[in-house]
Amino acid sequence: MSMSVNCNRGQWLVGLVLVTLVALTGNNARAEDFTVEISGKISNFTDPQRKVYDLTEKDIPVIKQATIRTSTNWTKTETFTGFSARDLLTKIGATGKFLDISCLDDYEYTIPVSDISKYDLVFAYMRNGVRMGIENLGPLALIYPRDQHPKELGGPDVDAKFIWQISKIVVK
Numbered sequence: 506m507s508m509s510v511n512c513n514r515g516q517w518l519v520g521l522v523l524v525t526l527v528a529l530t531g532n533n534a535r536a537e538d539f540t541v542e543i544s545g546k547i548s549n550f551t552d553p554q555r556k557v558y559d560l561t562e563k564d565i566p567v568i569k570q571a572t573i574r575t576s577t578n579w580t581k582t583e584t585f586t587g588f589s590a591r592d593l594l595t596k597i598g599a600t601g602k603f604l605d606i607s608c609l610d611d612y613e614y615t616i617p618v619s620d621i622s623k624y625d626l627v628f629a630y631m632r633n634g635v636r637m638g639i640e641n642l643g644p645l646a647l648i649y650p651r652d653q654h655p656k657e658l659g660g661p662d663v664d665a666k667f668i669w670q671i672s673k674i675v676v677k
């Protein structure tokens with residue numbers, strides 16, 4: 506009798522620990538989750554009916570990862586890691602000349618695709634090894650290698666291209 510009581514209590518505790526773990530990891534995963542909708546002149550779709558490629562966590566192992574260590578208008582020298590812009594365009598089959606980029610704060614900016622072939626730009630989701638939440642420039646920020654090309658990329662016109670809180674990209 507006392508055996509079965511102990512056993513039940515043990516099972517109950519294991520159950521409680523498991524439920525807590527699932528709740529904790531579930532919340533963490535959601536806080537870091539992102540979906541950036543890419544549309545326009547692309548030929549690979551995650552949703553062929555809507556003709557969009559939803560860039561998500563699932564693409565991290567699929568698209569080449571790259572790192573840029575640079576200062577920005579809003580940070581000291583830091584390490585930004587994320588999707589290689591060049592490989593991203595290849596994987597989605599982009600054929601346009603411009604990217605119209607929209608942000609969660611309604612900022613919009615258009616960058617030429619030639620910037621991506623000239624400089625290895627990064628759509629970063631990680632800053633100094635820490636995932637970028639929305640409150641921390643996330644979910645994605647476009648990073649130029651400014652410190653590596655100070656003459657060409659040091660001016661205020663390029664500062665406007667360091668686009669954070671990216672939510673949508675249209676290839677034109």
Ligand SMILES: Nc1nc2c(c(=O)[nH]1)N[C@H]1C(S)=C(S)[C@@H](COP(=O)(O)O)O[C@H]1N2
Pocket residue numbers: 578579608609610612661664665666667668669670671
């Ligand atoms: N999401 C988002 N990204 C943005 C902006 C913005 O308002 N929202 N401002 C741009 C501009 S105009 C500049 S100069 C740089 C730096 O902006 P800051 O000087 O306000 O930090 O970020 C760029 N990226």
Ligand SMILES: [Mo]
Pocket residue numbers: 661664665
């Ligand atoms: Mo700016």
